[in-house]
Amino acid sequence: MDILDIADLHHIYRGHEGETIALAGVDLVVSEGEFVAVIGRNGSGKSTLAKHFNAILLPGGGRVLVAGLDTREEALLWSVRQMVGMVFQHPDNQIVATVVEEDVAFGPENLGVPTAEIIERVDASLRQVNMEDYRTHAPHLLSGGQKQRVAIAGILAMRPRLIVLDEATAMLDPIGRSEVMSTILRLNREEGMTAVLITHHMDEAVKANRVVVIDQGQVVLSGTPAEVFSQYKLLEALGLDVPVAAKLSILLAESGLPLPAHILTAEQLVDELCRLN
Amino acid sequence: MSMMQQITLGQYLPGKSVVHRLDPRTKLLMAFGFIMVLFIITAGWVEYGILGLAALLIIYTAKLPLGMVLRGLRPILIILSLTIVLHIFSTRTGTLLFRLWFLEVYSGGVNQGFLLAARLVLLVLSTSVLTLTTSPIALTDAIEFVLKPFKRIGLPAHELAMMMTIALRFIPTLIEEAERIMKAQLARGADFESGGLIKRAKSLLPLLVPLFISAFRRADELAMAMEARCYRGGDGRTKFKVLRYTKLDFYAWTCFVAVSALAFYVSYAL
Numbered sequence: 212m213d214i215l216d217i218a219d220l221h222h223i224y225r226g227h228e229g230e231t232i233a234l235a236g237v238d239l240v241v242s243e244g245e246f247v248a249v250i251g252r253n254g255s256g257k258s259t260l261a262k263h264f265n266a267i268l269l270p271g272g273g274r275v276l277v278a279g280l281d282t283r284e285e286a287l288l289w290s291v292r293q294m295v296g297m298v299f300q301h302p303d304n305q306i307v308a309t310v311v312e313e314d315v316a317f318g319p320e321n322l323g324v325p326t327a328e329i330i331e332r333v334d335a336s337l338r339q340v341n342m343e344d345y346r347t348h349a350p351h352l353l354s355g356g357q358k359q360r361v362a363i364a365g366i367l368a369m370r371p372r373l374i375v376l377d378e379a380t381a382m383l384d385p386i387g388r389s390e391v392m393s394t395i396l397r398l399n400r401e402e403g404m405t406a407v408l409i410t411h412h413m414d415e416a417v418k419a420n421r422v423v424v425i426d427q428g429q430v431v432l433s434g435t436p437a438e439v440f441s442q443y444k445l446l447e448a449l450g451l452d453v454p455v456a457a458k459l460s461i462l463l464a465e466s467g468l469p470l471p472a473h474i475l476t477a478e479q480l481v482d483e484l485c486r487l488n
Numbered sequence: 489m490s491m492m493q494q495i496t497l498g499q500y501l502p503g504k505s506v507v508h509r510l511d512p513r514t515k516l517l518m519a520f521g522f523i524m525v526l527f528i529i530t531a532g533w534v535e536y537g538i539l540g541l542a543a544l545l546i547i548y549t550a551k552l553p554l555g556m557v558l559r560g561l562r563p564i565l566i567i568l569s570l571t572i573v574l575h576i577f578s579t580r581t582g583t584l585l586f587r588l589w590f591l592e593v594y595s596g597g598v599n600q601g602f603l604l605a606a607r608l609v610l611l612v613l614s615t616s617v618l619t620l621t622t623s624p625i626a627l628t629d630a631i632e633f634v635l636k637p638f639k640r641i642g643l644p645a646h647e648l649a650m651m652m653t654i655a656l657r658f659i660p661t662l663i664e665e666a667e668r669i670m671k672a673q674l675a676r677g678a679d680f681e682s683g684g685l686i687k688r689a690k691s692l693l694p695l696l697v698p699l700f701i702s703a704f705r706r707a708d709e710l711a712m713a714m715e716a717r718c719y720r721g722g723d724g725r726t727k728f729k730v731l732r733y734t735k736l737d738f739y740a741w742t743c744f745v746a747v748s749a750l751a752f753y754v755s756y757a758l
Contacts, residue, residue, distance in 0.1 A: 267716060289720070292715075292717070297713075299713055301706075303661050304706045304710050305709070305710065305713035307710070308625075308653060309624065309656050310625065313729070316728030317714075320725050320727060320728055321718040323724045325726060326727060326730055329726065329728045333728065350657070351661050351664070
């Protein structure tokens with residue numbers, strides 16, 4: 212069964228200045244074990260979309276099914292939230308407790324998990340994100356990347372089926388970003404954890420199995436990173452960056468160099484160029 | 489970081505002494521009990537001597553530096569001296585010691601003043617020992633436990649404890665932020681130091697307004713993050729750290745009852 216099945220999702224914000232259409236008919240399916248990146252410029256609706264995954268927002272039209280459960284069913288709310296873990300943008304504003312291990316235990320405590328099992332889950336989750344040496348540290352003394360890893364551990368301890376990172380790397384320095392990215396990549400590849408990454412960093416999107424481009428509340432492109440980034444003209448028209456290596460390789464291919472079509476990173480480009488020699 | 493180092497959160501002094509290892513509920517209830525005994529027994533030097541000796545013994549067992557404990561008395565110095573002075577000049581029992589212009593000082597007044605001061609000192613000492621030997625988290629758990637029986641009359645015990653935890657969690661974060669805003673304002677020529685009291689209070693306004701706005705934004709985001717992690721109040725919630733009484737707590741209560749009984753005996757039976 213698909214973990215996430217979204218059909219014709221609409222969402223409208225009603226404010227003082229009238230209505231803003233945030234989502235206008237989004238279709239999206241995420242299967243078990245996938246790593247999907249959702250990209251789009253500011254105001255494209257990508258964060259609104261993420262908030263529909265675990266019923267923080269409810270559909271104004273269309274439907275969202277999480278492992279077959281409709282998010283509009285109030286009785287299913289807590290099952291949905293247990294299955295879809297969400298890591299938010301601001302590292303400081305999602306850590307609740309004054310000690311790392313207590314924060315990781317917060318989710319399972321809310322779910323009513325017995326104490327002995329909470330202890331097991333806290334141990335396992337901290338090990339999964341390589342933060343076991345920081346169990347008894349105070350969160351405010353950790354770096355941004357470490358805080359986000361604690362947040363990921365707090366989600367893992369709830370045993371979710373899908374992790375959503377809602378711009379979780381946006382506030383981090385490059386080191387923190389690579390810490391979070393390598394953690395989530397390892398979880399996806401080694402432990403089969405399904406992940407959706409909402410981002411505007413293209414170098415992160417490149418690492419996903421599938422990239423979905425959102426603009427003005429609609430999916431405009433969807434496919435493997437190579438497929439999506441080969442449409443660099445469309446992406447640039449949407450105000451998105453294209454990874455330099457991808458764009459350069461396409462331009463080189465267009466001007467006659469026999470380069471393959473799936474180059475996304477500088478390393479790949481260097482390898483291919485050396486092969487031409 | 490300068491401000492961070494000055495503020496010791498909840499003034500907890502980590503340690504491994506017997507007093508540190510007691511269950512936080514034991515310590516909290518004992519501090520309460522101690523204060524109750526202090527107010528029920530008749531004021532007298534022997535009675536307060538017994539309680540003071542007990543307090544000193546606890547401080548010694550907890551391996552707390554005496555200077556640090558006494559520093560906890562600094563905030564009440566004014567109240568202390570006021571108590572003594574008022575009693576000395578207003579109580580007119582005992583023998584007349586001396587006359588200062590129109591003020592008369594009697595021996596009973598001196599005695600009464602210092603007795604009440606001793607009571608205040610003991611009161612503050614007992615709470616200082618509690619907060620110095622108990623981590624804020626443990627104390628929060630204990631408070632939640634103690635307030636639980638009052639849930640029936642509508643006291644939100646769990647919610648109060650959760651608010652305390654979140655406050656403790658965000659104090660360092662907000663201090664950090666205040667420092668950042670302060671530096672940003674200083675860089676643009678703001679002056680927080682000069683001028684009179686009113687001028688300085690006014691100059692804090694550009695610091696407090698952004699701080700409050702950001703605190704509200706944080707609260708909003710935190711609430712959403714908590715809901716996303718299935719937080720729905722205290723009902724059906726389990727605990728990661730379960731409080732457990734040990735033999736140590738039994739011994740501690742035995743000592744407490746013995747000392748209180750002695751104080752009551754001296755106070756009422758002799």
